[in-house]
Amino acid sequence: MASLNVGSLGEYIREQRRNAQYSLRQLADAAGVSNPYLSQIERGLRKPSAEILQQIAKALRISAESLYVQAGILDERDRDGLEVHHAILTDPTINERQKQVLLQIYDSFRKENGVVDGAAAPGGAGGVDPGTRDHQPREAADPVAEPDDAAAEPAEPAEPAGAPVARAAAKTAKKVVRRVAGRGVRASRATGDAADDAPGGAAEDASQATGDASRTPAEDAGGDAAPEAAPA
Amino acid sequence: MASLNVGSLGEYIREQRRNAQYSLRQLADAAGVSNPYLSQIERGLRKPSAEILQQIAKALRISAESLYVQAGILDERDRDGLEVHHAILTDPTINERQKQVLLQIYDSFRKENGVVDGAAAPGGAGGVDPGTRDHQPREAADPVAEPDDAAAEPAEPAEPAGAPVARAAAKTAKKVVRRVAGRGVRASRATGDAADDAPGGAAEDASQATGDASRTPAEDAGGDAAPEAAPA
DNA sequence: CACCGCTGCTAACTATTGCAAGCGGATTGC
DNA sequence: GCAATCCGCTTGCAATAGTTAGCAGCGGTG
Known part of the structure; x- marks a missing residue:
């Protein structure tokens, strides 16, 4: 549970629900989860599974991935x-x-x-030496132990086509x-x-x-x- | 649980583990999960959370998304x-x-x-009419209720640059x-x-x-x- | 005013996840 | 041959996820 920001997820879900003009019960029905449980999720008291997030996302007509990012299941x-x-x-x-x-x-x-160039290989440098006996298996390997950096820089404002940047x-x-x-590769070479x-x-x-x-x-x-x- | 193919996920993890030449205990230690639990996962007896999958993926040096796809958390x-x-x-x-x-x-x-063109909006057509009282909230909305279609067609074989298709x-x-x-947009227009x-x-x-x-x-x-x- | 339907929530419960303790078999080193 | 170690697994249990039953408050209606 340490990797998740459950409060942020719940606030996000409640915000999306309100934007969609659903009541708690309406969204719960649409998503196929119980309304007390949805209330607990929104208030940050429970950490829903990926299945529950899928159902909620489907009911809200938003991508499940956006909820996964909030839940820490996917790293944006x-x-x-x-x-x-x-x-x-x-x-x-x-x-x-x-x-x-x-x-x-x-x-x-x-x-x-x-x-x-050279995006990180999938999975990154993780895991411990399995041959090391003094490794304490109870210490969970933190999936993404990242410092709390500044937010990503905002995208550049859109420019009209034909502007210097567009031309570039x-x-x-x-x-x-x-x-x-x-x-130069001859067309006659069928494979290459x-x-x-x-x-x-x-x-x-x-x-x-x-x-x-x-x-x-x-x-x-x-x-x-x-x-x-x-x-x- | 109905949306997951837990057996397939477990087989996939066991295959990846063997490819990585880990024993069960070694991978469990590296991933920070207990070895009996990993054994249950591989044998399809337990459905791990996304956190556990992240840890396993990290230990195996594979992308978490590949495990998510196997687990049904992401749809490829x-x-x-x-x-x-x-x-x-x-x-x-x-x-x-x-x-x-x-x-x-x-x-x-x-x-x-x-x-x-016109890819489906995120989330697709989901959810039920929340105003309908006869809706049974216990019936979970299946996130992706798709028939078991044939596998996607294989990608076309690679062609050399300069070949007709490459030129096209x-x-x-x-x-x-x-x-x-x-x-034609004048460069003087600062915004547009x-x-x-x-x-x-x-x-x-x-x-x-x-x-x-x-x-x-x-x-x-x-x-x-x-x-x-x-x-x- | 009483009644109804809806809201969001609490408490108790069941189902499931994930772990610790320990088992028997196989392998290794002495 | 024996002890030590490693392997994959079983069992029981605590913690958590998710549901059911029911509560109080609110607004609308007759």
């Missing part, structure tokens, strides 16, 4: 970079080349904004598009390794990431400086 | 379209114009692939880029409504979606044909 900051990559890569509605094009444009945008973005996109389309043909940066970064991931967590943990679990 | 298929939109829109590392450019390229790709994707991207960059200046399709669709979203779920539920909760 993890969406940075990695989330867009993952979302694009797993999207079945565009083909592989389109994915590559989108990703390269996206990465170029991020570079323009001074964001260093378009220019970057054009550059990437030209680079992808222009690479797309990664080999992609521009150096992203592909090389990706292969490096893949190389690091080949070590199992157990092998990593066996090293000299095995990471320790964050204190509870 | 909902990532289609909507997820990419959301991911791009909430990404703080690129600015608003860059977001618009990426989204329009993405939507054009989807149109090329015959995907109809690049062409589409160029077209979108040209459209965005070329719109980006949506107004964006090309017609996406902006108009977006405004329509926004218009629909202005009705609260309570108002929607009050209509003649109020949606019913899927049977449990």
